[in-house]
Amino acid sequence: MAQIPNLDNAPINLTSIRPLFSRQFSLSLQLVLAIVVLLVFDSFAFVSIVEHGVELRHLTPDPVLTECTKVVYLVRAQLDLMKFICSHILEEEKVHHLMTIGEYPLYVIPLDEDVLSFELDLAFKECAVDGDMSSLWHIAKAIHKLEFSFGLIPNVRAKGKASVRVADILNRMQAEEPVNSSDVITHHSKPVHASLENCMVDMVTPMCSQLTYEGLLDEFLRVNNGAVELDSSIMGAQQEGKKIKVPLNSSDKLFKEIRDLNFEVVVQVLRQKATSMKQDYTEMTTTSQTVSELKDFVKKLNSLPEMTRHINLAQHLSTFTSKPSFLGRLDMEHTMVEAQSYDIDAEAALNA
Numbered sequence: 001m002a003q004i005p006n007l008d009n010a011p012i013n014l015t016s017i018r019p020l021f022s023r024q025f026s027l028s029l030q031l032v033l034a035i036v037v038l039l040v041f042d043s044f045a046f047v048s049i050v051e052h053g054v055e056l057r058h059l060t061p062d063p064v065l066t067e068c069t070k071v072v073y074l075v076r077a078q079l080d081l082m083k084f085i086c087s088h089i090l091e092e093e094k095v096h097h098l099m100t101i102g103e104y105p106l107y108v109i110p111l112d113e114d115v116l117s118f119e120l121d122l123a124f125k126e127c128a129v130d131g132d133m134s135s136l137w138h139i140a141k142a143i144h145k146l147e148f149s150f151g152l153i154p155n156v157r158a159k160g161k162a163s164v165r166v167a168d169i170l171n172r173m174q175a176e177e178p179v180n181s182s183d184v185i186t187h188h189s190k191p192v193h194a195s196l197e198n199c200m201v202d203m204v205t206p207m208c209s210q211l212t213y214e215g216l217l218d219e220f221l222r223v224n225n226g227a228v229e230l231d232s233s234i235m236g237a238q239q240e241g242k243k244i245k246v247p248l249n250s251s252d253k254l255f256k257e258i259r260d261l262n263f264e265v266v267v268q269v270l271r272q273k274a275t276s277m278k279q280d281y282t283e284m285t286t287t288s289q290t291v292s293e294l295k296d297f298v299k300k301l302n303s304l305p306e307m308t309r310h311i312n313l314a315q316h317l318s319t320f321t322s323k324p325s326f327l328g329r330l331d332m333e334h335t336m337v338e339a340q341s342y343d344i345d346a347e348a349a350l351n352a
Helices: 014-030 079-093 123-130 134-150 161-176 213-221 253-258 263-286 291-301 304-321 324-337 346-351
Strands: 036-040 055-058 070-073 109-112 115-117 155-159 193-197 227-231 243-247
Touching: 014 109, 014 134, 123 134, 134 161, 155 161, 161 193, 213 227, 213 263, 213 304, 253 263, 253 304, 263 304
Parallel strands: 036 055, 036 070, 155 193
Antiparallel strands: 109 115, 227 243
16 A cells, blocks of 8 residues: 555545646756755655656765765755754865755645645744744745635634734735636635634643544554554564554545544444454355355455554554553543542553
8 A cells, every 4th residue: 555645535636736746846856957866854745746766865964875966955944954954964075165055835745635734843832932933924825825726715714823823924925926716726616714723722632642543543653644654563574673664544445434433443343344254255155156246255355455454553552552551541631621530540640
């Protein structure tokens, strides 16, 4: 299963965004006029847009060993990254005078058919701690860019100071650079609405343990760029110690069905599907089947890899959810959220 999700079933035509990224990126590379090495921190964003013949690497302090005559450092617009490149690389190589600075406007990335990411990992810290509100401009710019693809958003509702600020910036951008209907790539018959909510409005809910299947995968295994990385032995492979990435997106039909269910319900669903498949197999071996029935059974077998994948993941998650420390933490969270007052096992709470 590919890590890059299929976007054909998205509510809006997100597939039109990827070619735009690719064209903009190709134009940026044409200015360099060479086969280059791209050094980035997160490579997923560029897997679908990097053209053939371009070498992709992660940015590290180690020397760049390549036969390429030119190198492109493609990083986020963060001061610490700029200092890293200048102090650790350009100064040592003494190539400051050969450096050219450019911009690649990658504002939003479709991680799934219903998920768009601004890739602003440090936005909350920058706004709440550092007082740096530049990420709000990037969010507004990303939304305005989407308007040129899908049409003007007539109704924007904002909750929280930061969200209101994003809405104000967006309104100003709409006035300075209006979206004309002739510019829109995909037209929709129904009006589009946007709801912006600042996490400062509710600081408690994000701190509570996630109890859905996808939420627990993120809680314990850390979903990163639409995948979890774990030991291959957990997924039934014989190569112990080898790490593998397991994609988690809507291209996996079973994951799409169970991702938002409570984990206890997911276990029941997987058990029912496995039991049903076992019964079908028993019927196949003990009774004569028509061609149509054989076809239906073979169609069910196509879902076997997905079943195996999620049974392995669910079994691994159970080793975490059954621990007294996790159960104690849940009790403690429920007590605080529901404003109740009763004794909690102190040892379990501390271990949580």
